[in-house]
Amino acid sequence: MLIKMIGSAIVLFSCTAAGIYMASKDKYRAEELMEMKRGLCMLKSEICHNSRPLYEAMIDISQMLEDTVSEIFEDSGRMLKARKAASASEAWEKTLKESRGRTFFKKEDIDAFISFGQALGGIDRDGQTANIDIALEYIDRKSDELIKKYAKDGRLFRSMGVMGGILIVVVLF
8 A cells, every 4th residue: 555655656746747847848948048149149249349259259158148058159169269160150050959959949949040150250240230130039039939838838737747647646546
């Protein structure tokens, strides 16, 4: 009987944790998008007001950011500094592709950031700031969608996790 109770508690806890995780994925993605927005705003400021090399700007920006977005900027900057990439766009793309499994970004986010990176370091200041503005608009749009989706679906996923756990416990025992 004690083993059944422990098993029931484990199943219930596991299903509840899965529901909470599923509900939080959109929230974490929105947070990472907002962190990327901060980084791109800082990069835009660096491009507009300073005339430092791009790799220095990216490394400095990475120190002001958090988590995987910081790593994306830092790795891109270090790759440019060490000349492991032929161009800034190549370094940006490689870094984004390498970080795919460590972030909550979806393929569409990575693709949007890669398309932003195609013009990185290759055109004049005005073109780069316009390109950053396009990326910032994408982030704003996606963040709004994710916040609305989290408000709508977050409670559903958490409840389904608990209810699914209870269902499994009842069926098994």
